[in-house]
Structures are given as structure tokens and as C-alpha cells.
Amino acid sequence: MLTIRGLHAGYGKLHVLFGIDVEVPSGGITVVVGPNGAGKTTLLSTIMGTATAFQGEVLFEGIPITGLPPHEVARHGISYVPQMKNVFADLSVLENLQMAGYMLPRDETQAKASQMLDMFPVLRRFVHRKAGTLSGGERRMLAIAMGLMKKPKLMLLDELSTDLAPIVAKKVITEVARLRNELGMTILLVEQMAKRALEIGDTAYLLVSGEIRFAGGARDLLHDPELARLYLGVKEA
Amino acid sequence: MTTGNGAASRASEFFLRREVLITVALLLVLTWLLVSRGVSLLLTILIDFAIFTIVTLSLNLEVGFTGIPQFGRVIAVIAGAFAVGAIPGRLLAWFMGLPHGLSYAEDAVNYKVVPQLSEVLAGNAFLAVVFFLFSLVLAALCGAAIGWLASRPAIRLREAYLGISLLAFGDFFMWAGHNWEPLVGGTTAVFVPDPFRIVWGYRFQAVVITMLVVTLLIYLYVERLTRSPFGRALRMLRDSDVAAGVSGKNIVRVRTQSLMIGSALAAVAGGMYVIYTGTCTAIGFTRLTWTFWPWAYMMLGGIGSNAGVVLGVLLLTTMRSIITVYRFKLFGFLTVWGIDPLWLEYALMGLVIVVVVLFMPHGLIPAKVEPILPLGRVKKALERTAQG
Amino acid sequence: MMPPWLASGFIYASALALTAGGITLLYITTRTFNFAHASMATWGFYVAYTGTALYGGSPYRYFPLVFLFGSLLGVICYFGLNRPLLRRQAAEITLMMSTLGYDLILLSGIQMYCDYLTYTHKLFARRVTMSVYDFQLGGTSAASIILPLIAIAFLTALHFFLVKTKFGVAMRATIENPVLAGASGINADAVYLASWVIGGGMASLGGAFMAMAMTGTPVIGMMSIPFMFAGAILGGLYSLYGGILGGFVVGLAEYGGVYYLATRVGPWVLGYRMAIPLLIMALTLLVFPRGLAGVAWRSVPRAVIGRLRGVGT
Numbered sequence: 001m002l003t004i005r006g007l008h009a010g011y012g013k014l015h016v017l018f019g020i021d022v023e024v025p026s027g028g029i030t031v032v033v034g035p036n037g038a039g040k041t042t043l044l045s046t047i048m049g050t051a052t053a054f055q056g057e058v059l060f061e062g063i064p065i066t067g068l069p070p071h072e073v074a075r076h077g078i079s080y081v082p083q084m085k086n087v088f089a090d091l092s093v094l095e096n097l098q099m100a101g102y103m104l105p106r107d108e109t110q111a112k113a114s115q116m117l118d119m120f121p122v123l124r125r126f127v128h129r130k131a132g133t134l135s136g137g138e139r140r141m142l143a144i145a146m147g148l149m150k151k152p153k154l155m156l157l158d159e160l161s162t163d164l165a166p167i168v169a170k171k172v173i174t175e176v177a178r179l180r181n182e183l184g185m186t187i188l189l190v191e192q193m194a195k196r197a198l199e200i201g202d203t204a205y206l207l208v209s210g211e212i213r214f215a216g217g218a219r220d221l222l223h224d225p226e227l228a229r230l231y232l233g234v235k236e237a
Numbered sequence: 238m239t240t241g242n243g244a245a246s247r248a249s250e251f252f253l254r255r256e257v258l259i260t261v262a263l264l265l266v267l268t269w270l271l272v273s274r275g276v277s278l279l280l281t282i283l284i285d286f287a288i289f290t291i292v293t294l295s296l297n298l299e300v301g302f303t304g305i306p307q308f309g310r311v312i313a314v315i316a317g318a319f320a321v322g323a324i325p326g327r328l329l330a331w332f333m334g335l336p337h338g339l340s341y342a343e344d345a346v347n348y349k350v351v352p353q354l355s356e357v358l359a360g361n362a363f364l365a366v367v368f369f370l371f372s373l374v375l376a377a378l379c380g381a382a383i384g385w386l387a388s389r390p391a392i393r394l395r396e397a398y399l400g401i402s403l404l405a406f407g408d409f410f411m412w413a414g415h416n417w418e419p420l421v422g423g424t425t426a427v428f429v430p431d432p433f434r435i436v437w438g439y440r441f442q443a444v445v446i447t448m449l450v451v452t453l454l455i456y457l458y459v460e461r462l463t464r465s466p467f468g469r470a471l472r473m474l475r476d477s478d479v480a481a482g483v484s485g486k487n488i489v490r491v492r493t494q495s496l497m498i499g500s501a502l503a504a505v506a507g508g509m510y511v512i513y514t515g516t517c518t519a520i521g522f523t524r525l526t527w528t529f530w531p532w533a534y535m536m537l538g539g540i541g542s543n544a545g546v547v548l549g550v551l552l553l554t555t556m557r558s559i560i561t562v563y564r565f566k567l568f569g570f571l572t573v574w575g576i577d578p579l580w581l582e583y584a585l586m587g588l589v590i591v592v593v594v595l596f597m598p599h600g601l602i603p604a605k606v607e608p609i610l611p612l613g614r615v616k617k618a619l620e621r622t623a624q625g
Numbered sequence: 626m627m628p629p630w631l632a633s634g635f636i637y638a639s640a641l642a643l644t645a646g647g648i649t650l651l652y653i654t655t656r657t658f659n660f661a662h663a664s665m666a667t668w669g670f671y672v673a674y675t676g677t678a679l680y681g682g683s684p685y686r687y688f689p690l691v692f693l694f695g696s697l698l699g700v701i702c703y704f705g706l707n708r709p710l711l712r713r714q715a716a717e718i719t720l721m722m723s724t725l726g727y728d729l730i731l732l733s734g735i736q737m738y739c740d741y742l743t744y745t746h747k748l749f750a751r752r753v754t755m756s757v758y759d760f761q762l763g764g765t766s767a768a769s770i771i772l773p774l775i776a777i778a779f780l781t782a783l784h785f786f787l788v789k790t791k792f793g794v795a796m797r798a799t800i801e802n803p804v805l806a807g808a809s810g811i812n813a814d815a816v817y818l819a820s821w822v823i824g825g826g827m828a829s830l831g832g833a834f835m836a837m838a839m840t841g842t843p844v845i846g847m848m849s850i851p852f853m854f855a856g857a858i859l860g861g862l863y864s865l866y867g868g869i870l871g872g873f874v875v876g877l878a879e880y881g882g883v884y885y886l887a888t889r890v891g892p893w894v895l896g897y898r899m900a901i902p903l904l905i906m907a908l909t910l911l912v913f914p915r916g917l918a919g920v921a922w923r924s925v926p927r928a929v930i931g932r933l934r935g936v937g938t
Contacts, residue, residue, distance in 0.1 A: 012714070048807070048808055049807075050804055069812075069813075070804070070807030070808050070813075071807050071812045071813070074807070074808055074809060074810040075810060080805075080808040082805060085804070085805060086805060088801050088802055088805065088806075089801065090797060091797060091798060091801070095794050095798075098794065099794060099795060099798045099806070099809050100809050102791070102795060102809050102810045103809075103810040106791075146809070150809070150810065306718055306721075390911075394914050396717060396718065397652075397658050397717060397862070400658075400721070401658070401858060402906065402910060404854070405851035405854065405855065405903050406903065408848075408851050409899055409900060409903055412896065412899055413897065415896070416893075525847070529725060532725070536722065571737070574744060574745060575740050575741055575744020575745060576737045576741055577737075577740055580733050581733065583729045583730070583733035583736065584729070584730050584733035584734075586726075586729050587725075587726045587727065587728070587729030587730035588730060589726070590722060590723070590725060590726030591705075591706060591727065591730070594710065594715075594719060594722055594726065595709060
């Protein structure tokens with residue numbers, strides 16, 4: 001569904017990614033793991049058009065989207081849930097959902113928003129509260145709901161479980177698996193909490209210092225003792 | 238490695254050619270002006286050039302090398318101008334037994350006292366020189382004091398807030414001088430004793446030469462200063478507060494010193510300007526002329542480049558003079574609607590800023606990106622490691 | 626019946642509320658500290674003056690035109706200068722300088738236009754008393770009642786636009802989080818353009834207001850831009866409503882303070898009236914170096930209580 005070929009990217013003069021090849025197959029969860037500063041977030045930013053691609057190309061369903069501004073990338077059916085600041089803190093929960101469905105017609109936005117509130121009943125209580133007042137877990141739920149609002153074909157999720165209490169983090173990851181199982185959503189998930197993400201993932205990439213060190217099945221990466229020990233902090237059981 | 242050096246030298250050749258081309262063209266234009274318009278226009282251009290070169294160099298020291306958003310350059314210029322307008326004349330009057338108190342700046346008193354003082358200076362070369370030098374030193378001291386005052390908020394405030402505060406206080410000082418008569422005459426100008434009366438007949442030429450000499454000295458001083466360890470500390474600070482803090486430079490002290498030196502230089506320019514015109518009119522020290530014009534000069538020349546500043550000032554002062562002198566010949570069609578083409582001067586300065594910002598952000602002579610360590614020391618260190 | 630100082634004070638304060646609000650709006654959307662607000666305001670005054678002097682009627686008739694003209698100036702600035710620089714991710718100081726260049730070009734235009742009015746229409750265009758075109762309402766000048774009402778109506782409309790309309794909410798969303806807004810499909814360019822339309826219009830409208838309280842000159846905007854900035858800074862630069870309120874407070878404080886001091890100390894203080902807004906700004910910055918918005922208001926009570934308990938350090 002999403003194909004990245006020989007991508008060199010970064011910010012201004014800062015070169016972060018060095019010739020990346022990634023293939024996101026339709027209908028599954030592709031996990032990108034790797035240590036801090038490996039360029040995971042830059043990868044997503046480049047797809048969305050907020051970081052600069054120096055070389056290489058990004059194809060979405062065969063159409064090149066390299067270097068398009070964010071709102072046009074979004075129009076192609078890609079939604080992005082950033083790691084930090086993934087909700088509009090000053091807007092109410094409902095306004096957040098409306099903004100997320102900015103490209104939809106008005107009545108469809110309403111319908112979709114109530115559908116989201118059904119899917120994440122936690123949020124229903126806070127519809128008119130400012131998103132800045134939600135708890136960490138509730139905020140992630142809202143962020144995912146916002147990602148789903150525009151009926152995307154592909155969701156980019158950045159470090160969804162970071163900074164959350166372990167139980168909440170597990171819940172959020174389970175929620176991601178549900179998106180695939182129940183909605184058949186295609187997901188590109190970037191995670192530092194590698195183990196849990198790889199457990200639900202289908203395809204996996206290991207990104208180290210801006211280069212791909214491993215590409216293959218998520219289970220294979222999880223069970224590769226050498227790589228797991230070196231980069232993922234997975235202890236051998 | 239060789240290709241990199243080749244590219245670098247080719248690039249430097251290109252810039253060299255561009256600045257040489259502009260300089261040659263400028264000199265040709267100036268010669269043509271001299272031939273067609275006589276010497277006095279050239280002298281006027283040179284005076285503007287000298288005064289504004291000093292002001293712009295001082296601005297460049299603070300903006301280009303230190304990274305302070307100095308939108309209140311006029312404050313220091315005013316400090317120098319008001320000091321020279323108010324103090325040396327009073328001291329001389331006191332010395333001569335003439336009115337020297339608050340009433341010195343009163344209209345009716347001032348226009349009688351000052352010509353007498355000028356007469357005294359005209360008859361005594363030594364006194365005239367002392368008077369001139371004292372005026373400049375006094376201006377520099379007042380400027381340094383203002384710079385110190387400005388450095389207090391400059392340490393605390395963030396970029397935009399600091400720039401706006403400096404701008405607002407520049408306006409305030411102008412209005413204060415305009416309203417408080419005992420300082421420099423308020424709404425009417427205070428006259429300034431003329432130390433150049435002694436070369437009567439060649440006064441204009443003498444003023445121009447003196448100012449150019451002072452400008453040259455200041456240029457050499459600024460150039461040396463920015464190449465010294467102090468200059469390196471400034472650039473380090475500009476590029477990263479944190480890095481400079483880590484490497485042990487005292488941020489507060491270096492910023493304060495830069496502001497004090499810059500303000501002192503601008504004040505010298507203000508003082509010289511007042512001596513040249515022979516009067517000090519508070520309302521003439523607008524932020525447009527003494528803050529925004531120097532910003533335009535600096536941006537055209539290249540922020541952080543002393544040589545660029547000189548070229549920028551020369552280019553724009555010449556263009557402004559051409560507009561003033563040839564405005565009816567070149568833009569005479571505007572007079573059909575009763576429009577004085579002199580207003581094009583504003584448009585010219587505005588366009589220069591816009592064009593520079595959009596198309597040549599580094600100016601005519603871009604500042605060289607120098608390694609923080611002097612090249613000599615790096616080479617020595619490399620040699621030592623190679624031997625070891 | 627209002628005392629005259631309060632009447633002029635209301636007009637002036639409304640003018641500063643609009644202009645300071647415009648400066649704040651442009652800053653929070655485009656990171657641009659707009660120097661061109663000065664000449665945009667002056668152009669607003671000259672549009673109102675031209676209409677009134679040449680085509681008659683009250684100055685208020687021409688306010689919609691004033692607003693549109695300001696918007697036009699804003700749109701030109703956006704497409705000509707601001708957008709290319711924003712795309713290049715220029716530094717704040719570069720954005721600021723670019724508007725200074727634009728301001729000088731506009732100022733040049735204003736001066737030429739004054740020459741034109743003087744020559745062709747035999748008007749004293751460089752010293753204009755707009756209040757002669759005003760009428761009396763309940764014993765005071767109509768402007769002192771009508772202008773604050775217009776300002777309130779306009780700002781209420783702006784508030785509803787930002788809260789109730791889809792695009793208004795999108796503007797707030799972009800101000801808060803440009804990246805997420807872009808990812809949601811909101812076109813940031815459209816938001817920037819809208820803020821230049823609104824901000825430019827507010828600047829010109831403010832300039833037309835200002836000339837009802839003081840003599841209109843080609844430098845009316847240039848003279849008062851420090852106070853527009855002072856209002857924006859007092860409001861904290863990061864909150865639109867703060868900027869509007871800041872402008873109003875600065876304007877009213879200047880007129881009130883000068884009136885009080887002139888009657889108590891002597892009329893000579895009139896010459897130093899600009900010290901009042903500057904003092905307000907300086908004191909604000911002295912206590913809060915990032916302006917009022919830089920203060921974490923929510924944590925203030927907790928910090929104070931913490932101190933009292935002796936654990937706040």
C-alpha cells in the first residue's frame with residue numbers, strides 16, 4: 001500500500017535518514033522499532049511532508065506523494081497520530097473530532113463523530129471538556145479516534161504507548177490490534193516499547209542511526225536473540 | 238579534498254568579483270557626480286557615508302555578531318547628540334563667564350551665547366581640538382552608559398520583546414528631548430559651538446576629512462575587535478547560548494560589553510553629526526533615520542560582515558543622493574499629480590529590505606563562516622598529532 | 626455626558642484594541658511581528674478621510690471600505706512576502722524585518738497620496754481633524770459612543786467566527802498545533818491568509834478610529850505603533866483576547882493617566898504622555914519577561930500555597 005524507496009530525509013541541513021526502503025502491505029500492522037534518535041519519527045514526518053525528503057520517493061497506492069504539504073497527503077487517505085501534542089488541547093473533545101474530520105462533508109462528520117464516541121465510550125463523558133484536561137490514556141484514545149475520523153486507508157501511529165502507565169499502555173496497544181482485526185485497517189506503527197508492539201505486529205523493520213538493519217516478520221525480529229538484545233532491550237526469557 | 242577547495246576558491250572569486258564590480262561602478266558614479274554637480278554634493282554624500290557607516294558598524298556589532306535585536310539604535314545616537322549639544326558648550330560658557338545654567342538652552346539666550354563661544358574656538362586652535370576631542374569622548378561615555386542600561390533588560394528578555402522595548406524607548410527619548418527645553422532646546426534647536434570655525438572657508442572639507450578619519454579608525458577598531466577572542470566569544474554566544482555557557486564564557490558580561498561598545502560608537506556618530514550641522518534638534522532623531530535606515534544598510538551589505546556594511550552604506554547613500562538631486566529629471570512625471578518624487582526614497586529603502594530578505598538574505602558581502610578556533614591553532618594541533 | 630478626556634480615551638482605546646489585537650493575531654498564526662501595521666493603520670485613516678472629504682457623508686459610512694482596503698494590504702503582504710518566507714521557515718527576526726520593508730513602501734505611497742490630495746483636490750491632507758465630520762450624540766461626540774460599539778460588535782463577531790464556524794475552529798487548531806492541523810487536512814496557507822485578511826482589516830479600521838481622537842497625519846500610524854506593540858505585549862502576545870484587552874487598557878490608561886497628572890501636576894506632563902504606556906509595558910516585562918501569557922497562571926496558586934507551606938522551593 002505504501003512504498004518507500006531509497007529515502008534520504010531530514011530537517012534543513014540535518015540529515016537523519018540514509019536510503020530507507022520500507023514496504024507497508026495492505027491490511028496489516030507494520031512495526032518500525034529502534035533506539036532513541038534512530039529517525040523513526042522523521043520517517044513518519046517525511047511521509048506526512050513536515051520533514052524534507054532529499055532523495056528517494058514515497059509512493060502511496062502507486063501514486064508519488066513525496067514532498068506534498070501535509071494537508072494534501074492527508075487528502076490521499078493517510079492519517080497521522082503524532083507522539084506528542086496529538087490532540088488540540090484548547091479545543092473541546094467534540095471540536096477535536098470535528099477538526100479531525102475536516103475534509104468530510106458536514107453531516108458525515110457528525111455521523112462519524114458519534115460513531116467514534118460509540119467506539120471509545122470513555123470519551124463520551126467529556127464531549128464538551130477541553131482536550132487538555134483529559135488524562136494521558138484518554139488523550140491517546142482521542143488521538144486514535146481523531147486518526148480514524150477521516151476514514152483513512154492508512155494510519156501512521158507514533159509512539160502510542162510512551163509515557164503511559166504499563167496497564168494503560170497495554171490497553172492502547174490492544175486497541176491498535178482491534179483496529180486491524182475489526183476494521184481491517186492498515187497501520188504503520190512506530191514504537192520504542194518494542195516488545196509489546198512486535199507481539200501484535202505482522203511486518204517489522206529495525207531502524208538504527210537512519211538505516212534499516214532488519215526487515216521481515218515481526219515474530220522473527222522478536223525472536224532474533226542478537227538484535228533483540230542489542231537494540232530492543234528484550235530480555236531472553 | 239581538492240575539489241572542495243576548488244569550489245570554495247571559485248565561490249570566493251565570485252563574491253570578490255561581485256563586490257569589486259559594485260565598488261568600481263559606485264566610484265564611477267561618484268566621479269560622474271563630482272564632475273557634473275561639483276564638489277559639495279560629493280562632500281554631502283561622504284558626510285552621510287561617514288556618519289552612517291559608524292552607526293551601522295555599531296548596529297552590526299550588536300545584531301550581526303551578538304544577536305541582539307537592536308531596534309533602538311536611535312537611543313545611543315540620541316545619547317551622543319544630546320550630550321554634545323548640552324554639555325561641552327555649557328562648560329565652555331561657564332569657563333568664559335557666560336550664561337551656562339538651565340537657561341543656556343533657551344532660545345533667546347542660546348543664539349547669542351553660542352556664536353561667542355564659536356568665536357573663542359576660532360581664535361584658539363588648541364582649544365578647538367580639545368573641544369572636539371572632549372565632545373567625542375563625552376559622547377562615547379554617555380553612549381556606553383546607555384548601552385549598559387539597555388543591557389539590563391537585554392539579558393532577561395526574549396527576542397521580540399526586547400526589540401520592541403528598545404524601539405519604544407527610542408521614541409521616548411526623542412519626545413523627552415523635544416519637550417524638555419533645558420536639555421537641548423526642546424522644540425527649537427540648540428546651537429553647538431563650532432570647533433571647525435578655525436579653518437573658515439574650508440570648513441566643509443575639514444569636517445569631511447576629520448569624519449572620514451574617525452570612521453576609518455572606528456572601522457579598524459571594530460574589525461580588530463570582531464577578530465579577537467572577544468569577537469569569537471560573541472559569535473559563539475549568538476550561535477548558541479548554551480554552548481558558550483558550557484565553554485565558560487560569562488554570557489552576561491560579554492553581552493553587556495558588546496552593547497556598551499556598540500552604543501558608545503553610535504553615540505560618537507551622533508555627537509559628530511551634531512557638530513557637523515552646528516545644531517541639535519531633538520525631533521530630528523527619528524527611529525526611521527537612525528534605526529531603520531541603518532538596518533537597511535546593514536541588511537544590504539550583509540549581516541555580520543564589516544566590509545559589507547561599508548559597501549552597503551556607500552551604495553545606499555549614493556542612491557539616496559541621486560534620488561534627491563535628480564528626482565525631477567528622473568521621476569518628473571510624478572509632478573503632474575503634484576507628487577514630490579523625494580518620497581521615492583522611502584520606497585527605495587523599503588524595496589531594498591524586501592529584495593534582500595527575499596532574494597539575497599546574506600547581503601552583498603556575506604559574512605564568512607569562520608571556525609570557532611583560529612585556523613592557525615587548528616593547524617598546529619593537527620601537526621602535533623601527525624608528528625606524535 | 627462624558628468628560629472630554631474619557632470620550633477621546635474611549636475612541637483611542639478602541640483603536641488600540643483593534644490594532645493590538647491584529648498584531649497578536651498575526652503573531653500567533655504566522656510568527657510575524659508586523660511592523661507594517663503602522664502604515665496599514667495610516668492607510669485606513671486616509672481611506673476614511675478621502676471618502677468623507679470628497680464624497681461627503683459621515684466617516685462611519687466608509688468603515689467597511691476601510692476594512693476591505695486593510696485586508697487588501699494584508700493579502701498583498703502575505704502573497705508577496707510572508708508566504709515565501711514562511712515556506713523557507715525564516716527566522717522570526719527576518720519575518721519582522723520583511724514587514725518593515727513593506728511598511729516603508731506603504732509609507733512612501735501614503736506621502737505621495739497626500740501630495741496628490743493636496744495638489745489635485747486642494748485639501749490640507751497632512752493635518753486632518755476628522756472630528757469635524759462627526760456629529761453630537763447625547764452631548765458628546767458620536768464617535769466616543771459609536772466607535773467602541775463598532776469595536777465590540779466586530780470583536781464579538783470575530784469571537785463567534787472563531788468558536789462557531791468550522792474554519793474559525795480550524796484557525797484556532799492551526800494556531801495551537803500547526804503540524805496536527807496539517808495532518809487533519811487543514812490548509813495552513815488558508816489560515817495564514819485569513820489572518821492577514823482579518824489582521825490587516827483590523828489595522829486599517831484601528832487607524833480610521835484613531836484619527837477621530839487625534840490629528841490625522843501621514844505618520845499617525847508610525848507614531849502610535851509603539852503603543853500598539855505595548856498593548857500586544859501587555860496581553861502576552863499569545864492570546865488574541867489578551868492582545869485586544871491589552872490594547873484597550875494601554876489606550877485608556879494613557880488618556881486617563883495624562884488627564885489625572887495634568888490636573889494634579891501641571892499641563893507640562895502632556896508632552897510626556899507616551900511614558901505611561903511604556904511604563905506599563907516595562908513594568909509588565911520586568912515582572913514577567915515573557916509577557917502576561919508567559920505566566921503559568923494555573924500553577925500560581927499552587928506555587929503560592931507551596932511557598933507558604935515551605936515546600937514550594
